[in-house]
Amino acid sequence: xxxxxxxxxxxxxxxxxxxxxxxxxxxxxxxxxxxxxxxxxxxxxxxxxxxxxxxxxxxxxxxxxxxxxxxxxxxxxxxxxxxxxxxxxxxxxxxxxxxxxxxxxxxxxxxxxxxxxxxxxxxxxxxxxxxxxxxxxxxxxxxxxxxxxxxxxxxxxxxxxxxxxxxxxxxxxxxxxxxxxxxxxxxxxxxxxxxxxxxxxxxxxxxxxxxxxxxxxxxxxxxxxxxxxxxxxxxxxxxxxxxxxxxxxxxxxxxxxxxxxxxxxxxxxxxxxxxxxxxxxxxxxxxxxxxxxxxxxxxxxxxxxxxxxxxxxxxxxxxxxxxxxxxxxxxxxxxxxxxxxxxxxxxxxxxxxxxxxxxxxxxxxxxxxxxxxxxxxxxxxxxxxxxxxxxxxxxxxxxxxxxxxxxxxxxxxxxxxxxxxxxxxxxxxxxxxxxxxxxxxxxxxxxxxxxxxxxxxxxxxxxxxxxxxxxxxxxxxxxxxxxxxxxxxxxxxxxxxxxxxx
Numbered sequence: 001x002x003x004x005x006x007x008x009x010x011x012x013x014x015x016x017x018x019x020x021x022x023x024x025x026x027x028x029x030x031x032x033x034x035x036x037x038x039x040x041x042x043x044x045x046x047x048x049x050x051x052x053x054x055x056x057x058x059x060x061x062x063x064x065x066x067x068x069x070x071x072x073x074x075x076x077x078x079x080x081x082x083x084x085x086x087x088x089x090x091x092x093x094x095x096x097x098x099x100x101x102x103x104x105x106x107x108x109x110x111x112x113x114x115x116x117x118x119x120x121x122x123x124x125x126x127x128x129x130x131x132x133x134x135x136x137x138x139x140x141x142x143x144x145x146x147x148x149x150x151x152x153x154x155x156x157x158x159x160x161x162x163x164x165x166x167x168x169x170x171x172x173x174x175x176x177x178x179x180x181x182x183x184x185x186x187x188x189x190x191x192x193x194x195x196x197x198x199x200x201x202x203x204x205x206x207x208x209x210x211x212x213x214x215x216x217x218x219x220x221x222x223x224x225x226x227x228x229x230x231x232x233x234x235x236x237x238x239x240x241x242x243x244x245x246x247x248x249x250x251x252x253x254x255x256x257x258x259x260x261x262x263x264x265x266x267x268x269x270x271x272x273x274x275x276x277x278x279x280x281x282x283x284x285x286x287x288x289x290x291x292x293x294x295x296x297x298x299x300x301x302x303x304x305x306x307x308x309x310x311x312x313x314x315x316x317x318x319x320x321x322x323x324x325x326x327x328x329x330x331x332x333x334x335x336x337x338x339x340x341x342x343x344x345x346x347x348x349x350x351x352x353x354x355x356x357x358x359x360x361x362x363x364x365x366x367x368x369x370x371x372x373x374x375x376x377x378x379x380x381x382x383x384x385x386x387x388x389x390x391x392x393x394x395x396x397x398x399x400x401x402x403x404x405x406x407x408x409x410x411x412x413x414x415x416x417x418x419x420x421x422x423x424x425x426x427x428x429x430x431x432x433x434x435x436x437x438x439x440x441x442x443x444x445x446x447x448x449x450x451x452x453x454x455x456x457x458x459x460x461x462x463x464x465x466x467x468x469x470x471x472x473x474x475x476x477x478x479x480x481x482x483x484x485x486x487x488x489x490x491x492x493x494x495x496x497x498x499x500x501x502x
């Protein structure tokens with residue numbers, strides 16, 4: 001979040017494999033000379049796709065090393081003294097490099113999306129906080145965002161002196177100004193990971209994951225943590241300890257900003273996130289000045305339509321209205337692309353503008369707003385028809401949150417019972433739980449409207465319950481619930497099964 005507004009939203013499924021960065025021992029299943037690619041079995045229902053361009057120049061060295069490790073002729077990941085094989089041609093044929101049914105070490109570069117299997121690479125890289133380690137390579141490359149000439153030469157000189165033999169290094173932007181101890185520590189961590197992968201490889205069977213990327217929260221912090229972070233909020237003790245230990249390793253000075261949330265309301269509710277999630281992922285997204293976006297997703301591309309809404313009368317002429325709404329829309333679109341992790345081709349139909357300088361201005365605004373996006377992107381100038389085309393790299397499935405809710409009362413049938421009865425249903429269930437089951441310390445999660453109904457007023461329903469049952473019932477706001485949904489919890493926080501609503 002930035003200034004209390006949601007910028008990125010990630011979900012991690014506990015059973016999900018094939019995360020970007022994972023290393024797998026695969027088997028070459030099919031070679032396609034027409035696509036100049038191989039299909040590799042890594043355990044997904046669809047074989048992974050490995051293009052010739054993703055083999056990496058040193059794939060022959062990698063394959064020789066893998067065979068030696070599997071045959072237990074090599075037991076260490078250190079490549080000192082190893083003679084590298086000749087690099088493959090830049091433009092060559094895949095069947096000259098790989099053979100069918102051969103074991104192959106591959107890295108996931110794109111998670112399975114829609115009907116496609118994972119996209120794979122043999123150009124193995126182990127990402128650290130400041131450096132990326134590239135086995136079987138030998139150069140030192142720097143991020144293009146490091147522009148200071150003196151700093152570039154310092155880092156190249158430094159990394160060349162501590163780099164192990166037969167390993168390449170890519171220096172990340174965040175390494176600027178860091179001293180040799182921090183960079184060396186990061187390098188050793190990455191070398192340990194590679195060693196761990198080689199050790200796992202000696203016992204691995206085809207389809208096995210030999211090195212898993214760290215969990216989503218830690219990998220996001222590794223890639224994004226910077227001076228502007230002022231708070232990291234976690235709501236479970238286990239994750240809190242894990243993240244704090246990780247921050248202690250990569251940025252000890254930031255350890256104090258990790259906080260364990262212990263409030264009574266859900267953490268997303270307390271931070272105002274629940275409402276944002278409901279309003280930001282729909283087909284229609286409102287703009288602050290009165291306009292709105294319509295976002296449509298298809299298999300081939302994403303289409304975004306910009307509408308002025310009730311803004312049209314607030315400016316002196318049509319061109320001023322158009323540039324005003326388009327400016328706001330560009331900011332929101334840049335945010336939406338990050339938020340939903342939309343990728344591939346995105347076509348934006350902005351409101352038509354006549355002046356060429358306004359069209360150029362809009363492209364510049366879009367580029368500035370997307371500057372902080374970590375994904376690679378390209379923005380083309382507006383076409384004759386006022387369309388802007390954007391391509392954006394996507395490595396994970398798009399984030400979609402269902403914002404169209406089935407009517408909680410009718411379940412989609414179109415006929416409902418009187419919704420005012422929900423208060424009676426809650427009170428009947430409460431009576432049963434307190435008198436028949438003798439529960440104590442009961443709490444009820446309800447929609448904010450119901451929360452107000454039960455708690456407002458001098459002699460509120462909540463006070464009346466206390467007088468009647470001599471037992472305080474806690475009410476918790478939860479805007480993720482429908483207006484006629486509710487949940488009962490016992491004092492341990494476990495849900496109590498009750499009648500309709502829960």
